[in-house]
Amino acid sequence: MSFTVIVPARLASTRLPNKPLADIQGLPMIVRVAQRAALSKARQVVVATDAPEVRAACEAHGVRALMTRADHASGSDRLAEACELLGLDGRELVVNVQGDEPLIAPAMIDACAELLGRREDCVMATVAHALEDAAEFANPNVVKLVADARGTALYFSRAPIPWWRDAQGPKPGAALRHVGLYAYHAGFLRRFPTLAASPLEQIESLEQLRVLWHGERIAVHVSEDKPGPGVDTPEDLARVRALFAAG
Numbered sequence: 389m390s391f392t393v394i395v396p397a398r399l400a401s402t403r404l405p406n407k408p409l410a411d412i413q414g415l416p417m418i419v420r421v422a423q424r425a426a427l428s429k430a431r432q433v434v435v436a437t438d439a440p441e442v443r444a445a446c447e448a449h450g451v452r453a454l455m456t457r458a459d460h461a462s463g464s465d466r467l468a469e470a471c472e473l474l475g476l477d478g479r480e481l482v483v484n485v486q487g488d489e490p491l492i493a494p495a496m497i498d499a500c501a502e503l504l505g506r507r508e509d510c511v512m513a514t515v516a517h518a519l520e521d522a523a524e525f526a527n528p529n530v531v532k533l534v535a536d537a538r539g540t541a542l543y544f545s546r547a548p549i550p551w552w553r554d555a556q557g558p559k560p561g562a563a564l565r566h567v568g569l570y571a572y573h574a575g576f577l578r579r580f581p582t583l584a585a586s587p588l589e590q591i592e593s594l595e596q597l598r599v600l601w602h603g604e605r606i607a608v609h610v611s612e613d614k615p616g617p618g619v620d621t622p623e624d625l626a627r628v629r630a631l632f633a634a635g
Contacts, residue, residue, distance in 0.1 A: 391481035391501040391571070393430040394470050395421055396463040397437040403621050408442050408487050410625055413632040415449065417619060418442055420490035420632075422451040427494035429501070430483065436470035462595050465581045471574045478575025481505060486568050490628055491616025496569060496609075503609045504571040510540065511576040512599060513607040517614050519565040531566040531594060533608065541606040544594050564608075567615050570596075576604075 397418050401407040408418035415423075418435060425433045435446050438458040446453035454473050460466040467484055476482065483501050485492055496515055504513035516533055524530045528546040535541050543549065544566055572580075586601030588594075599606055619625050 389429070389481070389502060389505050390431050391429070391483055391505075392474065392476065393425040393428065393433040393483045393485050393497065394467050395425065395433065395435045395485050395487050396466045396470075397435055397439070397442050397487035398458075398466075399439045399442065404619065404625065406441075407619065408437070408439070409445055410619070412490055412625075412629055416445045417490050417625075418446060418487050419449045419451055421485060421487055421492065422446065424490060424492050424494060425483075425485045425497060428483075428497040429494075430497065434470065434474065435487070436466050438466075461581075464577065464595060467572075468577045468581050471577050476574040478573065478578070480574045482572050482574050482577055484570040484572070486618065488619040489569075489615070490619065491631065492569070493613065493615060496567070496611055496613070496615060499609045499611065500569050500571045503607050504573070507540075507605075507607040510605040510607040511573060512596075512604070513571040513609060514541070514596070515567040515569045515609045515611055515615075516564040517567065517611045519563040524565065525563055531568075533564050533566045535564070535608045535610075539608050539610065541596075541600065541608050543600065544592070544596055546592055546594070564610065567611070568618075569615075 397408040399406050410417045412420050422433050435453040436456050443453040454470055456466050456469045481501050483497055500513050500515050525548050532549050533544045534549055583602050586598045589597040
């Protein structure tokens with residue numbers, strides 16, 4: 389199996405300005421992410437950005453970076469352009485690793501890509517893990533999902549799903565937290581920007597719902613491990629810096 393990792397990165401973050409360039413133990417965060425992704429089985433890792441500063445930071449540390457347009461509505465649109473620039477065949481596998489996940493597990497990247505390689509009925513694959521904390525279950529910033537018996541996504545939501553009518557909170561091991569890691573076929577990535585946005589996508593602000601709305605399938609790998617913390621806020625950045633400093 390062969391796949392490409394693409395890391396979309398833009399500077400326009402409201403909660404943490406210039407986030408991709410944030411220093412983590414002497415290296416920009418985007419470089420840390422690319423280095424972690426390079427420990428997977430990917431044949432290449434490429435950063436897709438609209439910021440010359442990000443490209444310069446990547447190239448200064450031996451990370452390949454592509455310049456993409458600044459007007460993309462989503463990370464998936466940016467990945468679609470990157471597929472064109474890389475000349476990827478429609479059947480090639482692409483894994484989207486978020487640029488704010490400097491502790492992403494390489495094995496999780498591999499598992500996501502390998503799952504899509506096995507599931508010919510699906511255009512995408514993603515990752516989830518068991519959610520047992522009641523506060524996270526109720527938190528709208530924590531995306532939940534439900535899947536069918538084959539491990540195919542039925543729905544993603546910011547609301548607590550599934551909801552137990554006769555009990556409080558999630559039952560251990562029965563609720564799943566979505567991890568924002570995706571594998572695609574390059575051909576579907578190119579098609580994704582042409583699909584009309586769905587009402588559900590706009591209500592939940594979750595672009596993966598566009599895929600389900602149009603009748604396509606997303607395979608779900610349920611990981612036994614939780615991913616390392618991502619970086620959305622200055623507090624998150626401080627926590628990740630402390631983890632790197634601790635080794």
